[in-house]
Amino acid sequence: MNWDEIGLKMGLEIHQQLDTESKLFCPCRTELIDSEPDHDIVRNLRPTQSELGKFDRAAFEEAMRKLHFHYENYDDGTCLVEADEEPPHPLNREALELAVTIALLLNMRVVDEFHTMRKQVIDGSNTGGFQRTGLVATDGHLETPQGTVKIENLCLEEDAARRIRETEDGVVFRLDRLGIPLVEITTDPSISDPQQLRDVAYQIGQVLRSTRVKRGLGTIRQDLNISIREGARVEVKGVQDLDLIPEIVEREVMRQLKLVEIRNTLRKRGASVDGDLVDVSEVFRDTASRIISSAESVLAVKLMGFHGLIGTEIQPGRRLGTEMADYAKKRGVKGIFHTDELPAYGITPEEVKALRDAVDASEDDAVVLVAHDRETAENALREVTKRARMAIDGVPEETRKALPDGNTQYLRPLPTSSRMYLETDIPLFSIEEEFIEWIRKNLPELPSEKRERLIEEYGLSDDLASQLVKRNLVEEFEALAEFRVDVTVVASLLAYTLRELGREGHDMDSIGIDELRDVIRLLEEGKVSKDALRDIVACMADDGVTAGEAAEKLDLLLLTEDEVEAVIDEIIELNHEMIQERGMGAMGPLMGQAMGRLRGRADGKIVNRILNSKIRERL
Numbered sequence: 001m002n003w004d005e006i007g008l009k010m011g012l013e014i015h016q017q018l019d020t021e022s023k024l025f026c027p028c029r030t031e032l033i034d035s036e037p038d039h040d041i042v043r044n045l046r047p048t049q050s051e052l053g054k055f056d057r058a059a060f061e062e063a064m065r066k067l068h069f070h071y072e073n074y075d076d077g078t079c080l081v082e083a084d085e086e087p088p089h090p091l092n093r094e095a096l097e098l099a100v101t102i103a104l105l106l107n108m109r110v111v112d113e114f115h116t117m118r119k120q121v122i123d124g125s126n127t128g129g130f131q132r133t134g135l136v137a138t139d140g141h142l143e144t145p146q147g148t149v150k151i152e153n154l155c156l157e158e159d160a161a162r163r164i165r166e167t168e169d170g171v172v173f174r175l176d177r178l179g180i181p182l183v184e185i186t187t188d189p190s191i192s193d194p195q196q197l198r199d200v201a202y203q204i205g206q207v208l209r210s211t212r213v214k215r216g217l218g219t220i221r222q223d224l225n226i227s228i229r230e231g232a233r234v235e236v237k238g239v240q241d242l243d244l245i246p247e248i249v250e251r252e253v254m255r256q257l258k259l260v261e262i263r264n265t266l267r268k269r270g271a272s273v274d275g276d277l278v279d280v281s282e283v284f285r286d287t288a289s290r291i292i293s294s295a296e297s298v299l300a301v302k303l304m305g306f307h308g309l310i311g312t313e314i315q316p317g318r319r320l321g322t323e324m325a326d327y328a329k330k331r332g333v334k335g336i337f338h339t340d341e342l343p344a345y346g347i348t349p350e351e352v353k354a355l356r357d358a359v360d361a362s363e364d365d366a367v368v369l370v371a372h373d374r375e376t377a378e379n380a381l382r383e384v385t386k387r388a389r390m391a392i393d394g395v396p397e398e399t400r401k402a403l404p405d406g407n408t409q410y411l412r413p414l415p416t417s418s419r420m421y422l423e424t425d426i427p428l429f430s431i432e433e434e435f436i437e438w439i440r441k442n443l444p445e446l447p448s449e450k451r452e453r454l455i456e457e458y459g460l461s462d463d464l465a466s467q468l469v470k471r472n473l474v475e476e477f478e479a480l481a482e483f484r485v486d487v488t489v490v491a492s493l494l495a496y497t498l499r500e501l502g503r504e505g506h507d508m509d510s511i512g513i514d515e516l517r518d519v520i521r522l523l524e525e526g527k528v529s530k531d532a533l534r535d536i537v538a539c540m541a542d543d544g545v546t547a548g549e550a551a552e553k554l555d556l557l558l559l560t561e562d563e564v565e566a567v568i569d570e571i572i573e574l575n576h577e578m579i580q581e582r583g584m585g586a587m588g589p590l591m592g593q594a595m596g597r598l599r600g601r602a603d604g605k606i607v608n609r610i611l612n613s614k615i616r617e618r619l
Helices: 057-063 093-105 194-209 242-269 320-329 349-358 374-393 433-441 447-458 462-470 474-480 487-503 513-524 530-543 547-553 561-574 576-597 604-618
Strands: 009-017 039-043 068-073 117-120 130-144 147-158 162-166 170-174 181-187 220-227 234-239 277-279 297-303 313-315 366-372 398-402 408-413 420-422
Touching: 009 194, 093 130, 093 147, 093 181, 093 194, 093 433, 130 194, 147 194, 181 194, 194 220, 194 242, 194 447, 220 242, 234 242, 234 408, 242 313, 242 374, 242 398, 242 408, 277 374, 297 374, 313 320, 320 366, 320 374, 320 408, 349 366, 366 374, 447 462, 447 474, 462 474, 462 487, 474 487, 474 513, 487 513, 487 530, 513 530, 513 547, 530 547, 561 576, 561 604, 576 604
Parallel strands: 068 170, 234 398
Antiparallel strands: 009 181, 009 220, 039 068, 117 130, 117 420, 130 147, 147 181, 162 170, 220 234, 277 297, 297 366, 398 408
């Protein structure tokens, strides 16, 4: 696609948990809890007006669902602050220090006062109905091959409660994650190429990795803001895979272009939606469709001028009808039927004709029906008519969820500016210039700087250096590199061997830096060969033994040269005919036999030297 021609504009929001001792506004620890919760709190949320007397449209939309929210909590690990039963404690200074560190690494200007704000949250993930957040820095930038990208804001805020499961009438959350310090980093919307968007996300991620941030699934989340000239701003939430970003952008652009085409067609047809709901239960009184026959009532709505367009594919495998169904599902139904896909699902051509007659639909009209209890069906069809009217307008502003295949799915309307207001329970926090300068003088190395230093100082390959940086193992490598051994062996052990052993099912959690020091010390002292390291570490992980005990148990302690020579003499005697026939050509096969016999107990160079000499003696 020609991105400039379609007016593609993109921005990025990155949310990263900080690795602090305690939460942002209470002393609770920041680790997730695996045990069964001790208590359950039930809350219902409702929208409230802002100070200007306005409702946030996303909050109003969510309140219409009338959900019950359950919050699982613990006697030890969560407290009354998370339950919104106690005022917040003073701001976590450690978290602010980390946020300022990240801001300076992103070339940002730090504010002189931190003001805590309340940002309205409408999905139930915050017990108070709001998230505490505050601006830390503005006006940063990153350099990319496609140009400079502006970093607009960096905020320090609370993470939300952990979503555990859905129930028939609501959602169950757990409060162990609520309040963990989080930085939100926002770029401006000037990014115009999908690959550049991915590169910016990667660079920011590398900056974050150079500081104390949490690692693992769910600790970092990327949200994409995407729009085109004739479309609208759409926020895509929950992007986990950086490599999927270009695909998500391309599919969202495809969706918006298709919606623009549909809008133009609808306007040419003079399409309209009156929203009158018709009870068509009688039409399907004897239907063979099990879904419809089991429903309390069947309601339908006519969409004038929509014939053939509801079935139009707007993303691979997703149609305009899918978009309408996503809206309807927010009201408790599993899906919708529409005439662009009928007859099907047990609905006959005769029933389709009777349906069209019942709602007085012409050839250019489409009909959507929902089978459920009457109230749910009415609410679902009202959502369908709302989405149909949006189709006549074009592309709606929405918050959407990233799907694993690169498509996106409707979540809720895009929030408005009416959802932010001042937190009155927390005083402002002054950020002194001396505090900023102290942090500036102690900034950590950026990942790119670490990689270059490893290559220059230790002579590592670009691949090994990059893997150590990527896996956050530079500190461990430098500790082990103090031993008088080949640093490439140490780097390979950390970057590849440990990971491979973990994938094979060995419990690598028990192998820390002290255990690895013992392993490398055996190598330095000449007690084991480098080829034995993998088996020794695996035995230590499985059996809980020391490095020396593992080497002895596996019979991997190095033999003396005399012992190696004795083994090679045996091999020579058994293969004297091969030596006479092949001469030095027997070196390869015999070397294989020798290393098989001496596996892990002799250095390969020594074996090669002795074997070479012994073969020449026989010729």
